[in-house]
Amino acid sequence: MLTSAILPRRVWLLIGYAVAAAALFSAPLYLSDFRLNLLAKCLAFAIVALGLDLLWGYTGILSLGHGVFFGLGAYAMAMHLKLVSSGSRLPDFMDWMGLTKLPWFWEPFKSFAFAALMGIIIPAVLALVLGFFTFRNRIRGVYFTILTQALVIITVTLFVGQQAYTGGTNGLTGYTKMFGYSLKSDTAKTMVYLVTVVALLLSFLLCRYLVKSRFGKVLRAIRDGENRTRFLGYDPSSYQMAAFAVSAGLAGLAGMLFVLHVGIVSPTMMAIVPSIEMVLLVAIGGRGTLIGAVIGAVIMTQAKSELSASYPDFWLFFLGALFIVVTVFLPGGIVGLIRQLRQKLTRRRNENDINLNSIVPESNGVV
Numbered sequence: 001m002l003t004s005a006i007l008p009r010r011v012w013l014l015i016g017y018a019v020a021a022a023a024l025f026s027a028p029l030y031l032s033d034f035r036l037n038l039l040a041k042c043l044a045f046a047i048v049a050l051g052l053d054l055l056w057g058y059t060g061i062l063s064l065g066h067g068v069f070f071g072l073g074a075y076a077m078a079m080h081l082k083l084v085s086s087g088s089r090l091p092d093f094m095d096w097m098g099l100t101k102l103p104w105f106w107e108p109f110k111s112f113a114f115a116a117l118m119g120i121i122i123p124a125v126l127a128l129v130l131g132f133f134t135f136r137n138r139i140r141g142v143y144f145t146i147l148t149q150a151l152v153i154i155t156v157t158l159f160v161g162q163q164a165y166t167g168g169t170n171g172l173t174g175y176t177k178m179f180g181y182s183l184k185s186d187t188a189k190t191m192v193y194l195v196t197v198v199a200l201l202l203s204f205l206l207c208r209y210l211v212k213s214r215f216g217k218v219l220r221a222i223r224d225g226e227n228r229t230r231f232l233g234y235d236p237s238s239y240q241m242a243a244f245a246v247s248a249g250l251a252g253l254a255g256m257l258f259v260l261h262v263g264i265v266s267p268t269m270m271a272i273v274p275s276i277e278m279v280l281l282v283a284i285g286g287r288g289t290l291i292g293a294v295i296g297a298v299i300m301t302q303a304k305s306e307l308s309a310s311y312p313d314f315w316l317f318f319l320g321a322l323f324i325v326v327t328v329f330l331p332g333g334i335v336g337l338i339r340q341l342r343q344k345l346t347r348r349r350n351e352n353d354i355n356l357n358s359i360v361p362e363s364n365g366v367v
Helices: 006-025 033-057 066-086 092-096 104-110 112-135 141-161 186-212 214-224 226-231 236-262 272-285 290-310 315-329 333-359
Strands: none
Touching (some): 033 066, 033 186, 066 104, 066 272, 112 141, 112 236, 141 272, 272 315, 272 333
16 A cells, blocks of 8 residues: 555656646647757657667666667668658669669568568567577677677678678668658658657656566666576576567668658768667666656757767767766666756755754653
8 A cells, every 4th residue: 555655646646747748749739840859859769768778777788789770770660661652663772883773672571561570570680689699698898889880880781791682881761751641741740750759658657567567677687696696596588588689670660750850861860879889878877767768869869969069079079978977976877866856855855844843852741
Protein backbone atom coordinates (compact mmCIF):
# COMPACT_ATOMS: atom_id res chain seq x y z
CA MET A 1 0.00 0.00 0.00
CA LEU A 2 1.32 3.44 -0.91
CA THR A 3 2.18 5.72 1.94
CA SER A 4 1.00 9.29 2.08
CA ALA A 5 4.60 10.44 1.54
CA ILE A 6 5.03 8.50 -1.70
CA LEU A 7 1.59 9.01 -3.23
CA PRO A 8 1.79 12.81 -3.79
CA ARG A 9 5.19 12.48 -5.43
CA ARG A 10 3.95 9.87 -7.88
CA VAL A 11 0.82 11.87 -8.58
CA TRP A 12 2.88 14.97 -9.34
CA LEU A 13 5.16 12.88 -11.53
CA LEU A 14 2.20 11.60 -13.55
CA ILE A 15 0.85 15.13 -13.85
CA GLY A 16 4.24 16.28 -15.13
CA TYR A 17 4.32 13.53 -17.74
CA ALA A 18 0.78 14.38 -18.84
CA VAL A 19 1.59 18.09 -19.17
CA ALA A 20 4.75 17.33 -21.15
CA ALA A 21 2.86 14.98 -23.49
CA ALA A 22 0.10 17.55 -24.01
CA ALA A 23 2.69 20.24 -24.78
CA LEU A 24 4.38 18.00 -27.35
CA PHE A 25 1.16 16.99 -29.09
CA SER A 26 -0.06 20.59 -29.25
CA ALA A 27 3.29 22.02 -30.45
CA PRO A 28 2.10 22.43 -34.09
CA LEU A 29 -0.45 24.97 -32.82
CA TYR A 30 2.06 27.39 -31.33
CA LEU A 31 5.42 26.73 -33.02
CA SER A 32 6.63 27.97 -36.40
CA ASP A 33 7.60 25.49 -39.10
CA PHE A 34 11.31 25.95 -38.35
CA ARG A 35 10.89 25.49 -34.59
CA LEU A 36 8.59 22.51 -35.09
CA ASN A 37 11.14 20.83 -37.36
CA LEU A 38 13.89 21.54 -34.83
CA LEU A 39 11.80 20.08 -32.01
CA ALA A 40 11.09 16.99 -34.11
CA LYS A 41 14.83 16.42 -34.57
CA CYS A 42 15.30 16.87 -30.82
CA LEU A 43 12.70 14.19 -30.15
CA ALA A 44 14.34 11.82 -32.63
CA PHE A 45 17.64 12.21 -30.78
CA ALA A 46 15.77 11.69 -27.51
CA ILE A 47 14.89 8.18 -28.72
CA VAL A 48 18.60 7.50 -29.32
CA ALA A 49 19.36 8.85 -25.85
CA LEU A 50 16.81 6.52 -24.27
CA GLY A 51 18.48 3.50 -25.88
CA LEU A 52 21.94 4.69 -24.89
CA ASP A 53 20.78 5.30 -21.33
CA LEU A 54 19.46 1.74 -21.16
CA LEU A 55 22.88 0.49 -22.27
CA TRP A 56 25.20 2.93 -20.48
CA GLY A 57 23.20 4.22 -17.53
CA TYR A 58 21.56 0.94 -16.49
CA THR A 59 23.98 -1.70 -17.82
CA GLY A 60 27.25 0.20 -17.48
CA ILE A 61 28.38 -0.30 -21.10
CA LEU A 62 29.62 2.77 -22.95
CA SER A 63 29.15 2.67 -26.72
CA LEU A 64 30.70 5.28 -29.01
CA GLY A 65 29.31 3.64 -32.13
CA HIS A 66 25.61 4.35 -31.94
CA GLY A 67 25.93 6.67 -34.90
CA VAL A 68 26.23 3.51 -37.01
CA PHE A 69 22.89 2.13 -35.83
CA PHE A 70 21.29 5.56 -36.23
CA GLY A 71 22.67 5.81 -39.77
CA LEU A 72 21.58 2.31 -40.77
CA GLY A 73 18.00 3.11 -39.79
CA ALA A 74 18.20 6.38 -41.70
CA TYR A 75 19.56 4.67 -44.82
CA ALA A 76 16.80 2.03 -44.69
CA MET A 77 14.09 4.69 -44.81
CA ALA A 78 16.00 6.84 -47.31
CA MET A 79 16.31 3.90 -49.70
CA HIS A 80 12.53 3.50 -49.74
CA LEU A 81 11.95 7.23 -50.23
CA LYS A 82 14.54 7.36 -53.01
CA LEU A 83 12.87 4.49 -54.88
CA VAL A 84 9.46 6.15 -54.50
CA SER A 85 10.79 9.44 -55.89
CA SER A 86 12.61 7.70 -58.77
CA GLY A 87 9.52 5.79 -59.86
CA SER A 88 10.34 3.24 -62.54
CA ARG A 89 13.75 4.78 -63.21
CA LEU A 90 17.05 3.99 -61.52
CA PRO A 91 18.07 6.39 -58.72
CA ASP A 92 20.10 9.21 -60.25
CA PHE A 93 23.41 8.37 -58.52
CA MET A 94 23.25 4.77 -59.81
CA ASP A 95 22.74 6.07 -63.34
CA TRP A 96 25.75 8.35 -62.95
CA MET A 97 27.88 5.40 -61.79
CA GLY A 98 26.93 3.34 -64.84
CA LEU A 99 24.53 0.83 -63.28
CA THR A 100 21.83 -0.45 -65.59
CA LYS A 101 19.79 -2.48 -63.13
CA LEU A 102 18.58 -1.95 -59.61
CA PRO A 103 20.72 -4.01 -57.18
CA TRP A 104 18.93 -7.01 -55.71
CA PHE A 105 19.18 -5.81 -52.12
CA TRP A 106 17.44 -2.56 -53.07
CA GLU A 107 14.36 -4.33 -54.48
CA PRO A 108 12.62 -5.15 -51.14
CA PHE A 109 12.93 -1.52 -50.03
CA LYS A 110 10.19 -0.56 -52.46
CA SER A 111 7.88 -1.63 -49.62
CA PHE A 112 7.51 0.88 -46.80
CA ALA A 113 6.74 -1.89 -44.29
CA PHE A 114 9.93 -3.75 -45.21
CA ALA A 115 12.03 -0.58 -45.00
CA ALA A 116 10.57 0.36 -41.60
CA LEU A 117 11.12 -3.16 -40.29
CA MET A 118 14.69 -3.35 -41.56
CA GLY A 119 15.44 0.07 -40.09
CA ILE A 120 15.03 -1.52 -36.66
CA ILE A 121 16.05 -5.13 -37.30
CA ILE A 122 19.36 -4.49 -39.12
CA PRO A 123 20.85 -2.31 -36.32
CA ALA A 124 19.55 -4.70 -33.66
CA VAL A 125 20.99 -7.79 -35.39
CA LEU A 126 24.34 -6.05 -35.97
CA ALA A 127 24.48 -5.11 -32.27
CA LEU A 128 23.52 -8.67 -31.31
CA VAL A 129 26.31 -10.16 -33.44
CA LEU A 130 28.88 -7.67 -32.15
CA GLY A 131 27.71 -8.25 -28.60
CA PHE A 132 27.95 -12.02 -28.99
CA PHE A 133 31.64 -11.90 -29.89
CA THR A 134 32.51 -9.24 -27.31
CA PHE A 135 30.41 -9.99 -24.24
CA ARG A 136 30.85 -13.76 -24.55
CA ASN A 137 34.62 -13.16 -24.50
CA ARG A 138 34.20 -10.73 -21.58
CA ILE A 139 35.49 -7.72 -23.50
CA ARG A 140 34.47 -4.79 -21.33
CA GLY A 141 35.19 -1.17 -20.53
CA VAL A 142 37.50 0.84 -22.73
CA TYR A 143 38.19 -2.15 -24.99
CA PHE A 144 34.52 -2.42 -25.94
CA THR A 145 34.37 1.34 -26.48
CA ILE A 146 37.34 1.15 -28.86
CA LEU A 147 35.65 -1.68 -30.76
CA THR A 148 32.53 0.43 -31.27
CA GLN A 149 34.69 3.24 -32.64
CA ALA A 150 36.32 0.75 -35.00
CA LEU A 151 32.83 -0.25 -36.14
CA VAL A 152 32.15 3.40 -36.97
CA ILE A 153 35.32 3.72 -39.05
CA ILE A 154 34.66 0.49 -40.95
CA THR A 155 31.03 1.35 -41.69
CA VAL A 156 31.73 4.90 -42.83
CA THR A 157 34.57 3.71 -45.07
CA LEU A 158 32.31 1.04 -46.58
CA PHE A 159 29.45 3.44 -47.30
CA VAL A 160 31.77 6.06 -48.79
CA GLY A 161 33.58 3.51 -50.96
CA GLN A 162 30.45 1.85 -52.37
CA GLN A 163 29.24 4.98 -54.13
CA ALA A 164 27.24 3.13 -56.77
CA TYR A 165 25.05 1.53 -54.09
CA THR A 166 25.02 4.07 -51.26
CA GLY A 167 25.54 7.44 -52.94
CA GLY A 168 29.04 7.78 -51.47
CA THR A 169 29.89 10.95 -49.57
CA ASN A 170 26.80 12.68 -50.99
CA GLY A 171 24.51 10.10 -49.43
CA LEU A 172 20.87 9.79 -50.41
CA THR A 173 18.76 12.85 -51.04
CA GLY A 174 16.25 14.22 -53.51
CA TYR A 175 13.21 12.39 -52.17
CA THR A 176 10.09 14.46 -51.73
CA LYS A 177 7.12 12.09 -51.48
CA MET A 178 5.74 9.50 -49.09
CA PHE A 179 2.46 7.63 -49.56
CA GLY A 180 1.76 10.00 -52.46
CA TYR A 181 2.01 13.15 -50.29
CA SER A 182 4.71 15.77 -50.53
CA LEU A 183 7.01 15.74 -47.50
CA LYS A 184 7.32 19.52 -47.84
CA SER A 185 3.63 20.16 -47.28
CA ASP A 186 2.48 21.49 -43.91
CA THR A 187 0.14 18.54 -43.40
CA ALA A 188 2.90 16.00 -44.00
CA LYS A 189 5.30 17.84 -41.69
CA THR A 190 2.72 17.90 -38.92
CA MET A 191 1.89 14.21 -39.36
CA VAL A 192 5.54 13.18 -39.33
CA TYR A 193 6.08 15.27 -36.20
CA LEU A 194 3.15 13.60 -34.44
CA VAL A 195 4.46 10.17 -35.45
CA THR A 196 7.79 11.14 -33.88
CA VAL A 197 6.06 12.14 -30.64
CA VAL A 198 4.16 8.85 -30.51
CA ALA A 199 7.38 6.92 -31.21
CA LEU A 200 9.15 8.76 -28.39
CA LEU A 201 6.35 8.05 -25.92
CA LEU A 202 6.26 4.36 -26.87
CA SER A 203 10.06 4.13 -26.61
CA PHE A 204 9.94 5.78 -23.18
CA LEU A 205 7.25 3.36 -21.98
CA LEU A 206 9.22 0.39 -23.34
CA CYS A 207 12.42 1.47 -21.59
CA ARG A 208 10.54 2.25 -18.38
CA TYR A 209 8.92 -1.18 -18.44
CA LEU A 210 12.31 -2.84 -18.97
CA VAL A 211 14.11 -0.98 -16.18
CA LYS A 212 11.26 -1.57 -13.71
CA SER A 213 11.06 -5.28 -14.52
CA ARG A 214 13.28 -8.11 -13.33
CA PHE A 215 15.31 -7.62 -16.51
CA GLY A 216 16.16 -4.07 -15.42
CA LYS A 217 17.12 -5.22 -11.93
CA VAL A 218 19.57 -7.71 -13.42
CA LEU A 219 21.01 -4.99 -15.66
CA ARG A 220 21.67 -2.77 -12.65
CA ALA A 221 23.19 -5.71 -10.81
CA ILE A 222 25.55 -6.32 -13.75
CA ARG A 223 26.46 -2.63 -13.77
CA ASP A 224 27.25 -2.57 -10.06
CA GLY A 225 28.90 -5.99 -9.78
CA GLU A 226 29.14 -8.24 -12.80
CA ASN A 227 31.07 -11.02 -11.09
CA ARG A 228 28.65 -11.12 -8.16
CA THR A 229 25.75 -11.35 -10.61
CA ARG A 230 27.46 -14.25 -12.35
CA PHE A 231 27.99 -16.02 -9.03
CA LEU A 232 24.26 -15.72 -8.35
CA GLY A 233 23.59 -17.88 -11.41
CA TYR A 234 22.85 -15.25 -14.07
CA ASP A 235 24.56 -15.04 -17.45
CA PRO A 236 25.57 -11.36 -17.77
CA SER A 237 26.48 -11.67 -21.45
CA SER A 238 22.91 -12.62 -22.44
CA TYR A 239 21.46 -9.60 -20.67
CA GLN A 240 24.15 -7.33 -22.10
CA MET A 241 23.48 -8.55 -25.64
CA ALA A 242 19.75 -8.00 -25.18
CA ALA A 243 20.27 -4.46 -23.85
CA PHE A 244 22.69 -3.69 -26.70
CA ALA A 245 20.22 -4.97 -29.31
CA VAL A 246 17.28 -2.99 -27.88
CA SER A 247 19.45 0.13 -27.70
CA ALA A 248 20.56 -0.29 -31.33
CA GLY A 249 16.99 -0.90 -32.48
CA LEU A 250 15.85 2.34 -30.85
CA ALA A 251 18.74 4.16 -32.55
CA GLY A 252 17.61 2.75 -35.91
CA LEU A 253 14.04 3.90 -35.24
CA ALA A 254 15.34 7.38 -34.46
CA GLY A 255 17.37 7.41 -37.67
CA MET A 256 14.30 6.60 -39.77
CA LEU A 257 12.34 9.44 -38.17
CA PHE A 258 15.26 11.85 -38.44
CA VAL A 259 15.68 11.35 -42.18
CA LEU A 260 12.01 12.24 -42.71
CA HIS A 261 12.62 15.62 -41.08
CA VAL A 262 15.94 16.55 -42.69
CA GLY A 263 15.50 15.01 -46.15
CA ILE A 264 19.05 13.69 -46.47
CA VAL A 265 21.28 10.95 -45.08
CA SER A 266 25.03 10.64 -45.56
CA PRO A 267 27.95 8.72 -44.00
CA THR A 268 28.76 11.76 -41.84
CA MET A 269 25.73 10.84 -39.71
CA MET A 270 27.55 7.64 -38.74
CA ALA A 271 30.89 9.28 -37.95
CA ILE A 272 32.58 9.38 -34.54
CA VAL A 273 31.58 12.96 -33.67
CA PRO A 274 27.80 12.32 -33.91
CA SER A 275 28.28 9.16 -31.83
CA ILE A 276 30.07 11.14 -29.11
CA GLU A 277 27.33 13.78 -29.21
CA MET A 278 24.74 11.06 -28.59
CA VAL A 279 26.61 9.96 -25.47
CA LEU A 280 26.81 13.57 -24.34
CA LEU A 281 23.02 13.83 -24.52
CA VAL A 282 22.74 11.16 -21.84
CA ALA A 283 25.58 12.58 -19.75
CA ILE A 284 24.06 16.07 -19.70
CA GLY A 285 20.58 14.87 -18.77
CA GLY A 286 21.73 12.29 -16.27
CA ARG A 287 22.51 8.66 -17.01
CA GLY A 288 20.51 6.08 -15.19
CA THR A 289 17.39 8.27 -15.46
CA LEU A 290 15.17 7.91 -18.52
CA ILE A 291 13.65 11.36 -18.19
CA GLY A 292 17.17 12.76 -17.93
CA ALA A 293 18.05 11.27 -21.32
CA VAL A 294 15.06 13.02 -22.90
CA ILE A 295 15.82 16.33 -21.18
CA GLY A 296 19.48 16.16 -22.21
CA ALA A 297 18.56 15.42 -25.83
CA VAL A 298 16.15 18.36 -26.08
CA ILE A 299 18.48 20.85 -24.36
CA MET A 300 21.64 19.81 -26.19
CA THR A 301 20.06 19.65 -29.65
CA GLN A 302 18.52 23.08 -29.15
CA ALA A 303 21.83 24.48 -27.86
CA LYS A 304 23.74 22.94 -30.77
CA SER A 305 21.40 24.56 -33.27
CA GLU A 306 21.72 27.99 -31.67
CA LEU A 307 25.44 27.96 -30.84
CA SER A 308 26.63 26.31 -34.04
CA ALA A 309 24.78 28.98 -36.02
CA SER A 310 26.21 31.84 -33.95
CA TYR A 311 29.69 30.42 -33.31
CA PRO A 312 30.40 27.77 -35.96
CA ASP A 313 34.16 27.80 -35.36
CA PHE A 314 33.92 27.27 -31.60
CA TRP A 315 31.03 24.83 -31.28
CA LEU A 316 33.20 21.70 -31.07
CA PHE A 317 35.41 23.32 -28.43
CA PHE A 318 32.32 24.13 -26.41
CA LEU A 319 31.11 20.55 -26.84
CA GLY A 320 34.39 19.11 -25.56
CA ALA A 321 34.55 21.51 -22.62
CA LEU A 322 30.96 20.72 -21.69
CA PHE A 323 31.69 17.00 -21.69
CA ILE A 324 34.67 17.51 -19.35
CA VAL A 325 32.73 19.77 -16.98
CA VAL A 326 29.79 17.38 -16.75
CA THR A 327 32.00 14.33 -16.24
CA VAL A 328 34.08 15.96 -13.50
CA PHE A 329 31.63 18.22 -11.68
CA LEU A 330 28.16 16.89 -12.57
CA PRO A 331 28.40 13.10 -12.96
CA GLY A 332 24.67 12.84 -12.33
CA GLY A 333 23.77 15.40 -15.02
CA ILE A 334 20.84 17.79 -14.76
CA VAL A 335 18.55 15.28 -13.04
CA GLY A 336 21.31 14.39 -10.59
CA LEU A 337 21.76 18.08 -9.75
CA ILE A 338 18.03 18.48 -9.16
CA ARG A 339 18.05 15.45 -6.87
CA GLN A 340 20.94 16.87 -4.86
CA LEU A 341 19.17 20.19 -4.44
CA ARG A 342 15.97 18.42 -3.38
CA GLN A 343 17.86 16.32 -0.84
CA LYS A 344 19.49 19.43 0.61
CA LEU A 345 16.13 21.16 0.92
CA THR A 346 14.62 18.08 2.59
CA ARG A 347 17.56 17.80 4.97
CA ARG A 348 17.34 21.48 5.86
CA ARG A 349 13.59 21.23 6.40
CA ASN A 350 14.08 18.25 8.71
CA GLU A 351 16.75 20.10 10.66
CA ASN A 352 14.44 23.10 11.08
CA ASP A 353 11.66 20.79 12.34
CA ILE A 354 14.03 19.22 14.88
CA ASN A 355 15.18 22.64 16.08
CA LEU A 356 11.58 23.82 16.36
CA ASN A 357 10.60 20.75 18.38
CA SER A 358 13.51 21.34 20.75
CA ILE A 359 12.37 24.93 21.37
CA VAL A 360 8.63 24.35 21.75
CA PRO A 361 7.90 22.20 24.87
CA GLU A 362 5.58 19.22 24.54
CA SER A 363 2.05 19.71 25.78
CA ASN A 364 1.33 18.14 29.19
CA GLY A 365 -2.37 17.88 28.53
CA VAL A 366 -3.29 20.95 30.65
CA VAL A 367 -5.23 23.68 28.89
